[in-house]
Amino acid sequence: MSKSNLSVQLYTVRELLTDDTVGTLKRIADLGFTQVEPFAFLEFGDDLRRGLEETGLTAPTTHQGFIGGDLEPVFEAAKALGIPTVIDPFVAPERWQTAESVDEIAAQLNEAAEVAARYGVRVGYHNHAHELESTIDGVTALENFASKLAPEVVLEVDTYWVAVGGHDPVELLGKLGDRVVALHIKDGPGTTETKDQVAVGKGSLPIEQIIAAAPNALRVIELDDSRGDRFEAVADSIEFLTAKGLA
Numbered sequence: 001m002s003k004s005n006l007s008v009q010l011y012t013v014r015e016l017l018t019d020d021t022v023g024t025l026k027r028i029a030d031l032g033f034t035q036v037e038p039f040a041f042l043e044f045g046d047d048l049r050r051g052l053e054e055t056g057l058t059a060p061t062t063h064q065g066f067i068g069g070d071l072e073p074v075f076e077a078a079k080a081l082g083i084p085t086v087i088d089p090f091v092a093p094e095r096w097q098t099a100e101s102v103d104e105i106a107a108q109l110n111e112a113a114e115v116a117a118r119y120g121v122r123v124g125y126h127n128h129a130h131e132l133e134s135t136i137d138g139v140t141a142l143e144n145f146a147s148k149l150a151p152e153v154v155l156e157v158d159t160y161w162v163a164v165g166g167h168d169p170v171e172l173l174g175k176l177g178d179r180v181v182a183l184h185i186k187d188g189p190g191t192t193e194t195k196d197q198v199a200v201g202k203g204s205l206p207i208e209q210i211i212a213a214a215p216n217a218l219r220v221i222e223l224d225d226s227r228g229d230r231f232e233a234v235a236d237s238i239e240f241l242t243a244k245g246l247a
Helices: 011-020 023-030 045-055 071-081 099-117 142-145 159-164 169-179 207-213 230-243
Strands: 006-008 061-063 085-088 122-126 154-158 180-185 218-221
Touching: 006 011, 006 230, 011 023, 011 230, 023 061, 045 071, 071 085, 071 099, 085 154, 085 180, 099 122, 099 142, 122 180, 142 169, 154 169, 154 230, 159 169, 159 180, 169 180, 169 207, 180 207, 218 230
Parallel strands: 006 218, 061 085, 085 122, 122 154, 154 180, 180 218
Antiparallel strands: none
16 A cells, blocks of 8 residues: 555654665665655765665655755755755744744745745745744744745644644644645654654544644654654554554
8 A cells, every 4th residue: 555645754763864874764665654754865965865766765855954045955956866845844943033033034935935946846844833832913923924935835834843832733734724735743742852752643642633634735754752762653653544544
């Protein structure tokens, strides 16, 4: 069965990936994944390319910081690897506190989208908790930000960090609509202690309702950290989502 709506954020297995990129990608493929989401993909270079080629895995999305940076090398590399969507994973909390600063971030991302388009690539942004904890003009900074983005710019919503930020991820997904093309699916108690994160289905987040709120979005399994073995948690997560008919 092809799990075309499922991926895994490789940051989850970062130590294994750094030690043996190709071998780790083969282990991920053996779990049934057909897609992965690399992080800081420029740093893995030829090993990532070789791993994708040898396993047949594709990377529909990747994380790479680029907002306010040198854009051309990022999108050129993404095109070379066949990665169609490059997502900036983090803009510092202090930049999400005023309308003017949020406008500036949106403008930078819109500008990056124009550069990316020349390479056949699109851009997006991934949230943490701080974009939800800040309020701009009566809505979360993330929603305010989304309203300023060009139509071609997308969002990847980390549903766990939405909950940590004090908001209902199901409700937020309804507000953000089709701009959300990917979800980070993770589980745990919804606190800032990343080591408390667990396999999907073993925590307190309403996983089925979250996925139902954005049914067409790519489902990207991730653990920032855990007290147990993170690779085993990935295996348990794909098993849970498959059993529930969500993969």
